[in-house]
Amino acid sequence: MWYPDWALRRPDTPPGEPAQAIGADHRVVAVNPEAAAAGVTVGMRRRQAEAICPAIRSLASDPTAEAVGFEPVVRAVEGLIPRVEVVQPGMLLAPVTGAVRYFGDEWVLVGRVVEAIEAVAGPGHRIGLAAGPFSARCAAEMAMGEPLVVEDDRSFLRSLDVASLGREELAATFRWLGITTLGQLADLPRQAMVTRFGADGLDAHRLARGEDRRPQPREIPVDLAVEERFDPPLDNLEQAAFVGRALAHRLLTETGRWGSTPFRVVVEAESAGGATRSRTWRNTDPFDEATLGDRIRWQLAAWLDEARLRSGPGIGGGVVRLRLAPADLSDRGRQLALHEDARRAAETHRTLVQTQALVGPDRVLVARPQGGRDPGDRVQWSRWDDPPPAPAGDPAAPWPGAVPTPSPALVPDGAVPLEVEWDGGMPERVRLGSRWEPVLSWAGPWRRLGRWWDGQPPADRYQIVTSAGAFLCEVREGATWLTGIYD
Amino acid sequence: MPATSTLTMAPTRAPEHVAATDLTRSDRDDTVAMLRRLLPASPPRETVPLVPVPGQVVGLHGPAGMGLTRLGLSMAAGAATEGSVACVDVRGWLCPSAAWEVGIDPDRLVVVRCDDPVTWARVVAGLLDGMGAVYAEVPRQVKEAPLRTLASAVRSKGTPLVLNPLSGMLPGGLAQLRLEGRRISWEGTGAGHGRLLRRRLVLEASGKAVKGMTRIIEVEDHGADALRVVSRLGTAPARYAAG
Numbered sequence: 001m002w003y004p005d006w007a008l009r010r011p012d013t014p015p016g017e018p019a020q021a022i023g024a025d026h027r028v029v030a031v032n033p034e035a036a037a038a039g040v041t042v043g044m045r046r047r048q049a050e051a052i053c054p055a056i057r058s059l060a061s062d063p064t065a066e067a068v069g070f071e072p073v074v075r076a077v078e079g080l081i082p083r084v085e086v087v088q089p090g091m092l093l094a095p096v097t098g099a100v101r102y103f104g105d106e107w108v109l110v111g112r113v114v115e116a117i118e119a120v121a122g123p124g125h126r127i128g129l130a131a132g133p134f135s136a137r138c139a140a141e142m143a144m145g146e147p148l149v150v151e152d153d154r155s156f157l158r159s160l161d162v163a164s165l166g167r168e169e170l171a172a173t174f175r176w177l178g179i180t181t182l183g184q185l186a187d188l189p190r191q192a193m194v195t196r197f198g199a200d201g202l203d204a205h206r207l208a209r210g211e212d213r214r215p216q217p218r219e220i221p222v223d224l225a226v227e228e229r230f231d232p233p234l235d236n237l238e239q240a241a242f243v244g245r246a247l248a249h250r251l252l253t254e255t256g257r258w259g260s261t262p263f264r265v266v267v268e269a270e271s272a273g274g275a276t277r278s279r280t281w282r283n284t285d286p287f288d289e290a291t292l293g294d295r296i297r298w299q300l301a302a303w304l305d306e307a308r309l310r311s312g313p314g315i316g317g318g319v320v321r322l323r324l325a326p327a328d329l330s331d332r333g334r335q336l337a338l339h340e341d342a343r344r345a346a347e348t349h350r351t352l353v354q355t356q357a358l359v360g361p362d363r364v365l366v367a368r369p370q371g372g373r374d375p376g377d378r379v380q381w382s383r384w385d386d387p388p389p390a391p392a393g394d395p396a397a398p399w400p401g402a403v404p405t406p407s408p409a410l411v412p413d414g415a416v417p418l419e420v421e422w423d424g425g426m427p428e429r430v431r432l433g434s435r436w437e438p439v440l441s442w443a444g445p446w447r448r449l450g451r452w453w454d455g456q457p458p459a460d461r462y463q464i465v466t467s468a469g470a471f472l473c474e475v476r477e478g479a480t481w482l483t484g485i486y487d
Numbered sequence: 488m489p490a491t492s493t494l495t496m497a498p499t500r501a502p503e504h505v506a507a508t509d510l511t512r513s514d515r516d517d518t519v520a521m522l523r524r525l526l527p528a529s530p531p532r533e534t535v536p537l538v539p540v541p542g543q544v545v546g547l548h549g550p551a552g553m554g555l556t557r558l559g560l561s562m563a564a565g566a567a568t569e570g571s572v573a574c575v576d577v578r579g580w581l582c583p584s585a586a587w588e589v590g591i592d593p594d595r596l597v598v599v600r601c602d603d604p605v606t607w608a609r610v611v612a613g614l615l616d617g618m619g620a621v622y623a624e625v626p627r628q629v630k631e632a633p634l635r636t637l638a639s640a641v642r643s644k645g646t647p648l649v650l651n652p653l654s655g656m657l658p659g660g661l662a663q664l665r666l667e668g669r670r671i672s673w674e675g676t677g678a679g680h681g682r683l684l685r686r687r688l689v690l691e692a693s694g695k696a697v698k699g700m701t702r703i704i705e706v707e708d709h710g711a712d713a714l715r716v717v718s719r720l721g722t723a724p725a726r727y728a729a730g
Contacts, residue, residue: 344570344617351617355599358610363600367583368593379583384597404682406708407584409556426679432552441676443683463683465673469552470683484582486673486683487556 001077001117002126002140004042005030006070006090007061009121019057022046029061030090063089067298068305074279076116080109085264085282089298091140093133093282110147130156132212133282138164153210158183165204170197174204182208224258225325226250233272233318237301240319244296248289251324253346261286262326267299272317277303280327296324352384361385369395373402373448374461375472375484376411401446403461408472408484418473418482420464427464430471437466445475536696537706538565539620539647539664543696544638546650546657549668554688556581557708558666559649561589563622566647570619571595575611577602577624577653595619602626608633615646625652634661664696669703685709 003009007021007030018035020028028044038053050056066089074092078084081094096109103109106129117125127147128139135153138160142148150156160182162171179185186208193201206212226247234240244267255261263286268278281295300319307314356364361383370380371393378395382388393399419431429436445460452458459476461483472484539545539562547555563572564586572591574581579600586596597618601610604626614621615637625634634650638661641648650657657665669691675684688706693699 344619347617348571349617351613352597354613354616355610358606358613359599359601365598365600366593367596367598369584369587375582375584406557406588406683407582409560409582409585410551410578410580411582413579441673441681442679443676443681444679463676465676465683466552467671468550469554469671470673470676470686471552485551485580486686487551487554 001073001092001094001113002128002137003073003090003121003124004126004141005032005124007066008032008059009069009124010059010062010065012059014057017057018053018055019059020046020049021059021061023061063294064298064301066090068302071302071306072120073117076120077113080112080116083280085280086295087137087282091137093136096129106149110149114147132210134207134212135210153212154186157208157210158186165207167200167204170200170204173197186210224251224254225323226254227321227323229321230319233320235304235318237297237304240300240304240322241293241297243322244300244324245289245293247322247324248287248292248296251326252287252289252292255326256346261288262328263287264327265292265295266323266325266327267296268321268323268325269300269303269315269319270321270323271307271315272320275316277315292324296322356384371395371397371399373399375403375407378402378407401448403446403463403472403484406486409487410485412482412484416482418471418480420473420480427462430464430466432466432468437468439464439466441465448474450476536664537562539563539649540566541645541647542642543664544641544648544650544662546652546662546665546694547668548652548656548665552671553668554671554686554708555651555666555668557585557589558688558690558706559622559651560586560591561708562649563620563647564590566649567591567595567619570617571597573614573618573621574598575607575614575621575623576600577607577626581624604628604630605633608637611637611648612640615640615644615648618646620647620649622649623651625650625657627654631658634658638662663694664692665694667691667693 008019013019013032016034018038018040019032020035020040021030023029026046028040028042028046028049031040031042031049035049035053035056038056040049040053040056044052046058050058070086070089074084074086077092077094081096081099083095085093087093096106099109100106103112110127110129113127114125126140126143128136128141128143128150129147130136130139130150131153135150135157138157139148139150141164158181162174162180162182162185164182165171174180174185179188185205188205190202190205193205197204228243228247230243234243251265252261264280264282265287266278266280268276270276279299281292281299283291283295287295300315300322303315304319305314307316352364364384365381366384366388368380368382368388368391370378370391372378377393380389380391420427421429421431421436427439427442429438431437442462442464444462448459448461450456450458457476459474461472461474463486464471464473470486471482472486473480474483475481545559545562547559549555560572560574563574572586572595574586574596576598577600579602581598583593583596583598587593599610599614601607607623607626607629611621611623634657637648650662667690668688670689671686673683673686675681686708688708690704690706691701692704693701
């Protein structure tokens, strides 16, 4: 069940004018029919939408308020079908097999659901009924006015565009290869898909064939659920949300140790009056800490608001217990290296994130070896937590003319002039600060031709040893430059 | 790493009733097993430990070129048996190739560039929380108070910290092991031929880690592996001979 314009169901939405709700990533998350008629679609960038429809009114999405407003709808559906799963404010999934059996017919059930949700939220909903969550979601997107009941998932999916997979890059690659519909994708051999596209390709192929991921109950150890008790009860949303975020972190750390991450989580809260409320949240991809933290915040906001306004059972008197339990686990957890300790890796990650906050992400760096002739060229720097770029040169290649090991421990960032006294092409003295140090021994020159096409002149590299240490320098265009200190 | 990486075999004699020439294969195996039991499991400890223990602060003193950067990296590599090594680079000159050569895995090395003395102390204190070992250059204007705070953080968190001040000395009593570069000599180069191969670094060690006595040690570095303390080559002031 989906309300496509749920984010725009708010008092400040101008009636009869094109309007769009913008998410935190500056993309359109909801449009009203006027904006849709002008060509604005969900997922579009804000600038692009405003270029297509200059008169459009842009409103910042407020997921917390949307979740609070959606709670009565969830409750209404829950009154007819148990085990409802909320995907996002405005969209929910419900397993209907048992309910269909109870009501006798799919259309009877759909009619009751429509009646219930229209009583609390009015029209504008789209309902799709299919064998799997992906097909049901696609059906809801296509249902215009009347609910769409899919008889055969596989044949229904065949005609859909690959964009319905919801992965832009993958869909663009498929189109580039001439695969435009899910049917064409489903006809490809699965082995070839896995070989070429990995886990993402496998998921896409399964979805295209209608083999949507059903809940795959694995034996979940009881201790994976995390719980916190509060005395006095928490009745402040900010406090409760903060604790919820911390619990989300604990839950994901616990499941991470098993190499798994949850994609369904049951949020359970107990009120001071003893009532227990629980709600299952589902995500297309396995939850990360921020995503799960947001869901908990939305849910708590909805329950606390209900209690405050007395519009539903809510959590009266505040929260005394909050519990998160993974309902299903995905095997997409990160595989740790053999020497890696999960707890220590998490600590290191947290520490480096804090360091980034202090000095900026450009100053927390990791380095990878790459090919090159100079010590500075042999290092490829990248930001920590960024995927390392492809090395500019193969470090295993021979690189004739390269400065031999050991490498200088200090390599100046730019050219540093070095005063050297030469006698017949041989270094005699080096000026270090205010004093001249005699050269004890030296090696070189190693000639580097330089990139003449870039205007880089040729240079001769020398290793010069004094009683104060050894230095790597290069002579180009008659001047001597310090390029490394063997410190 | 330094003291423990070089195995030395003490000249221990086999029992007399076993003649080597009369041994069968199984007898030889038994004898080898027996000798292994008799021989010391590890070489004798050097008097100056060049691998900082958890909760230890090491201070390095000496001008650039004295070989202290590589020494500090090597000490941090030895201390961080688990976890990553963080290097706080004040000048932006640190070359990771040297760190890789002393045994730090590229995946375990993080370089943080920070030259602001106030932020520097906060950065180092933060890194002590989650890293296996920290090597940090000390900017010129850092005051004594944040350094003392760092030393107490090292003691409480147990992460070894190697400090290399860019100028001046660390406050007294801050570092449990203080190493001051006295002399450096390089081998391998001549008058325009050869290449740098090996260096010998003479250090003066002092502090609580050497029981308050000043010792002179000599360290050898081949460039492609960890440092090695050269046994019995160190000289020391009178009455405190050590090697």
